[in-house]
Amino acid sequence: MPFIPIRYADFYDVPRVFVAEHDGSVYVFDCPFDEDADDYRPSYTVHRVRAATLANTVSMSWSELVALGEPVGQCKVSEVRFDPTRRAGIDPSVLDRGLTSA
Numbered sequence: 001m002p003f004i005p006i007r008y009a010d011f012y013d014v015p016r017v018f019v020a021e022h023d024g025s026v027y028v029f030d031c032p033f034d035e036d037a038d039d040y041r042p043s044y045t046v047h048r049v050r051a052a053t054l055a056n057t058v059s060m061s062w063s064e065l066v067a068l069g070e071p072v073g074q075c076k077v078s079e080v081r082f083d084p085t086r087r088a089g090i091d092p093s094v095l096d097r098g099l100t101s102a
Contacts (some may be wrong), residue, residue: 003082003089009062013087014077016040017062019049022092026051030066031077043074046099073099 004022004097008015016031029044047069 004092005089006087007085011087012040014080014082017066018090019065020090020092020095021051027072027095028062028066028069029075029080030062035047040077042077042078045071046073046075046095048072049052073101075099 004020006015006020007023008018010016015029016033020027020063026049028047028049030047031044033039033040034041047066049065049069050062075094080094083089
């Protein structure tokens with residue numbers, strides 16, 4: 001299956017926050033830095049946002065975009081298969097097979 005395009009911000013080994021559109025929905029994957037652990041969290045929290053919200057992201061910060069989304073689940077960072085550059089796309093199977101509870 002082909003990769004679906006992403007737009008990302010923070011990058012450390014992999015994108016730590018990114019947006020992907022799949023099957024008519026827009027998802028924000030968020031993996032913030034954990035100050036207590038002094039490392040990034042091992043899982044993304046996945047939020048669904050309205051496409052209209054995404055259209056207004058030019059003037060919006062990534063944290064605002066995450067806050068406007070509805071949490072729909074989590075997935076381990078290791079479960080997300082990125083394109084070879086780790087910057088352009090993801091394998092949509094992570095969304096197709098379902099997310100764990102948020």
